Every structure is written in C-alpha cells, then in structure tokens.
Amino acid sequence: MEEDTLQSAQQDDSGSSIYNFLYPSKELLPDDQEMTIFDHLEELRQRIFVSVLAVGAAILGCFAFSKDLIILLEAPVSAQGVRFLQLSPGEFFFTTLKVSGYCGLLLGSPVILYEIIAFVLPGLTRDERRFLGPIVLGSSVLFYAGVAFSYAVLAPAALNFFVNYAEGAVESLWSIDQYFEFVLILLFSTGLSFQVPVIQLLLGQVGLVSGDQMLSIWRYVVVGSVVVAAVLTPSTDPLTQMLLAGPLLGLYLGGAWTVKLIGR
Numbered sequence: 001m002e003e004d005t006l007q008s009a010q011q012d013d014s015g016s017s018i019y020n021f022l023y024p025s026k027e028l029l030p031d032d033q034e035m036t037i038f039d040h041l042e043e044l045r046q047r048i049f050v051s052v053l054a055v056g057a058a059i060l061g062c063f064a065f066s067k068d069l070i071i072l073l074e075a076p077v078s079a080q081g082v083r084f085l086q087l088s089p090g091e092f093f094f095t096t097l098k099v100s101g102y103c104g105l106l107l108g109s110p111v112i113l114y115e116i117i118a119f120v121l122p123g124l125t126r127d128e129r130r131f132l133g134p135i136v137l138g139s140s141v142l143f144y145a146g147v148a149f150s151y152a153v154l155a156p157a158a159l160n161f162f163v164n165y166a167e168g169a170v171e172s173l174w175s176i177d178q179y180f181e182f183v184l185i186l187l188f189s190t191g192l193s194f195q196v197p198v199i200q201l202l203l204g205q206v207g208l209v210s211g212d213q214m215l216s217i218w219r220y221v222v223v224g225s226v227v228v229a230a231v232l233t234p235s236t237d238p239l240t241q242m243l244l245a246g247p248l249l250g251l252y253l254g255g256a257w258t259v260k261l262i263g264r
Contacts (some may be wrong), residue, residue: 045178047115052113059104066096069103080163082172084179102184106147115142131154131205137199142196142251146194149247150187158186158240197255198256202204204259211260218253225249239255 062069074084086092116135121129163172203209229244 012263042120047119050185051108051112055104055108058108059100059195062103062107063096063100066100069099070096070180071116073099073180074228076183077159077163078091079194082163082174083160083232084174084176086177087175091175091177094256098177098181102188109143110140135198135201138201139195139201142194142198143191147187149194150190151264154190154233154240154243155183157243161239162176186233190244193228193232194242194251196248196251197258200259201230201262207240210260211256211258214256214259215253221252222249 070229071078086095113136117132123133166172200209200214204211224247225245228248229241233240233244
C-alpha cells in the first residue's frame, strides 16, 4: 500500500513538472511579450535564412580547400599503402562536394545552434535560461569531442583492421567515394552518439527520469551500448564496435551521476 502511494506521488510530481515545463507561469518569463503566429513564422523564416546562408558560406569555403580536406581525411590509411581510385567519370568531383557539404555543416553548426537558441529563448523561464547555457556548451563540446575521437581512434582502428585482413591476399585499391562515405558517416554518427549525457540532463530537468532510475538499469545500458555501437559503425568488425560501446557506456553513467547530483 505504501509503495502504491509512493508511486502515485512520483507520477503526480512528474506530471506537474512536465506541465510547469510546457506552461510556465508568466511571472517566470522575464521578457514575455505577445506575438501573433505570423510574427513567429516571420522570425523563424529569418533565422532559417541566416542559418542557410552561414552553412552555404562554410560549404563554399570548404570547397575551396577540398583537396586539403581530402588529404587530411585520407591520413588514417595513407601510411598503410592504400591507393584510392575514381571508378567513374566525375566521382572525385562529387566526392569533394560531399566532403565540403559535411565539413561546411560541421563549421556552420554553431550559427544554427545560436539561431535556435535565440528563437526559443523568449519562451524560457529564468531557471531554464540558466540551465540552457551549460546544456548548449556541453552539447557542442561533446559533439566535437565525438568527431575527434572517431577521427583519432575509431576510423584508424576500423580501417587498419580491413587493411591487415586483406594483406597478402588482395591489393588495397579503394573507391574514393565509398571510402569517404564510410569515414564521414562514422565521424558524424559518433558525434551524435556523444549527445547521450545532454539527453539525460534534459530528461532529468523536466522530471521524467531521476538519476537513481538511470543507474538502476545499467545492465540494460551495457547491452544497449553494444547494440547502438553495432548500428552506428559502418564496419562490422568487433574492435570498432567495442571502442565505441565503451565511451557510450561511460558517457551514460557520467550523465546519470550528474543528474543525481543536480537532483540533490
């Protein structure tokens, strides 16, 4: 009976937290002002235009140095004797466009993030604004840390596995397009997977899940980390999957303890 009462109280607290998050009191909004739906749409259009302009300029800048970027991304296997070929007319040109697009999006993401924050900031309370800064900063740092980790650890491990496995049997002549599709997907998927603590903090701030509840399911998280790593890594070798599953598990546990400490 006491357990049922405690569970119902937790559900009521969770429901009130979600309601207060979605419908904050006007006294908590420091610069609340009335805007019509058309004003919101016009502001959204302007911010999308600025974001697209920033990303487009970044893509053009990256295209000007596309060959240098390609040489940089070839570094993980350049010393292994791997040679790259273009198997169809224009394959290298379209590869440079793809690399420039990914790198431009990476460089322009701070502008996109700023425009999103500026759009939603007037609807946030004072407490939520104090919480927004660490969330945005942590999200950016974790994303770039994931990209750097993938470039320095995951990509070399996966590529060296394939090179060593084929050594003595076939010569490594790789398609330039397929190679960069492999590397770029690995870089961005790792960066996105490093957002796990940010999602945990958001869920904890809203009141949906507590830190103790996150820590209590650590056994399922171990299995989930392996499954997610297997899905996100383009390669099928177990070494790359374990190298990604380990940091994911560490990030989850770190995020759970952070939510628990903030709750206290």
